[in-house]
Amino acid sequence: MKKKIGVLPGDGIGPEVVAEGIKVLDAIALRFGHEFDYEYALVGAAAIDETGNPLPDETLAVCKQSDAFLFGAIGHPKYDNDPSAKVRPEQGLLKLRKELGLFANIRPVTAYDSLLHMSPLKVDRITGVDFVVYRELTGGIYFGEKGRTEDAAYDHCTYSYAEIERIAHLAFKAAQNRKKKLTLIDKANVLETSRLWREKVTVMAKEYPDVTVECMFVDNAAMQMIQNPKQFDVVLTENMFGDIISDEASVIGGSMGLLPSASVGNKTAMFEPIHGSYPQATGQNIANPIATILSVAMLLDHLNLIDEAIEVRQAVNASLRNGMVTQDLSKGQGFGTDRVGDFIVNHILDGEASGSQNNI
Amino acid sequence: MKKKIGVLPGDGIGPEVVAEGIKVLDAIALRFGHEFDYEYALVGAAAIDETGNPLPDETLAVCKQSDAFLFGAIGHPKYDNDPSAKVRPEQGLLKLRKELGLFANIRPVTAYDSLLHMSPLKVDRITGVDFVVYRELTGGIYFGEKGRTEDAAYDHCTYSYAEIERIAHLAFKAAQNRKKKLTLIDKANVLETSRLWREKVTVMAKEYPDVTVECMFVDNAAMQMIQNPKQFDVVLTENMFGDIISDEASVIGGSMGLLPSASVGNKTAMFEPIHGSYPQATGQNIANPIATILSVAMLLDHLNLIDEAIEVRQAVNASLRNGMVTQDLSKGQGFGTDRVGDFIVNHILDGEASGSQNNI
């Protein structure tokens, strides 16, 4: 199979972790006989430095023409300290989402058995946690009219039927393939947009009779996420609540360095580790590449390369089980970013050599 | 000292826990020679049942004439299951806040040593946690224009300079009396209202040179609250973010049953446990009265009865230390709501009998 893959390394540790992701894609191509054509493009602070624009037109074109693209991270202290500045790295990300119509941000949250001890939560609360957040990504208060009057500022939040429906369908379908439970997070006791979400989702539930639907106020959800995260299967929510709840959920497993994400639309889709650009760690070969490598697995799923995605996840599990991990996950000093990538690559290629998993 | 105290028991367990709060106020009056005149009024589902209105005019009048008022909890399944219904209990609460100008919701978060084992968080993360959230309560998306168009819904969020300033002053002053750190939680990389908050608070910081100010994006704050809650001292934020973050923070100590709150304005102020009306527990004498009793302590502080407030807190600490607690905090079956209240009342009155604390 031949596919066009956009590559947007971005800032900070972005280029380092993306390099490992590409190594993994190369290994998959070799092992399974695919051809991935990579096109690199600038985004974020790196793009501002070179072009003055956090999302140059060429970058947008690269993404549009891709079957899928891998995104590293954006942000650099030189631009981030002043959120009032005219040009900021995250504008590139927001514009990318909007221009490409990447309306659904999908974030699996998994508590890995071998890492439970790293979580700030007690082990019994998180053992077996495995859910996925569907966050609406191109609507709501993020993209409404905003501005200033003489003595005030405003942000408008709007949601249309269509915006709610398209992501809700994705979430319902995901629930059908999982534990068949969908939790809608809203603030329907206060917000009119939330009431619309609740109405729509309640009506749509009739099309998915095998899925149990629960509605939860966002304040309660912020508690439940910590008190009893095992109750969740598919979590569906609007843009701003999703930003907060999915970051909160990311602490459950004990490491941001493991969490991948996908942002999908009707055409191309973007795959990105949820962690930031960690400028302090740049160039030190200490960044954890696993979140990016698991994002590559989601990318492969998206391209319908299911066996290939499984192979990547098995290789990641092997690295976790064998303690082939970076400093953040290690009791000792850990291994370098590239060494962890090498281990995973070799595991994938060895699978080929040995022919089958049983062949040990 | 003579004071007018409004009493709004509300729904569910509200009346039971408020009864214990009043017992404690009576004990304080007796011991310190004060006179508290109580005026009871209806609110929430109880008020809808009797008058069709979750906040009858007489209730508003009682609150307006009070020096301070105690509020139980509101909500009943019969009205709560449909957030689109025209008349709902929480409308009473929202109207109360707005009509009385209760612009600052203050929620202390304390991890009690004797209860660390109850927290979903690991003990080392929470030992010594002690911060307070200042949530803006009468502005933002809660009270902006909201409605429907043909195929969409909208909610408008607005903040004025004045709205930001008045609560920020309270928060800065609180920080001066505590560990001198203020964390502003916003989403200034996306929202114009957040940029206004950040600008205002940054300028105001010059008036409080002894206070260190930190600005944190709300998504990051939702993580930090769990990863490292010890870093916080005074947390300041807008209405919607405050709703989410303060509920998230409430799980740290391991029990909602202990957390009080105050909602203050320029005239009267309201004191309320942060837990809900728990309809399932109604009438069983199992509700934990301590959150209400600690709200009474905040009420006494507000009336400038500082020694009296200390006395209440010492009595509560004694009940926790001695295991004189309700079922939710007990390894065994625990004591009844009224028994816990009695213990605290007796501890306050015994203080009088023994004359001094050293006299044991």
Ligand SMILES: CC(C)[C@H](C(=O)O)[C@@H](O)C(=O)O
């Ligand atoms: C950088 C920021 C604009 C962005 C968001 O709020 O969506 C980030 O927090 C995320 O979740 O991807």
Ligand SMILES: CC(C)[C@H](C(=O)O)[C@@H](O)C(=O)O
């Ligand atoms: C009941 C609801 C309207 C209210 C709010 O959102 O403010 C509650 O969650 C609270 O925090 O007091």
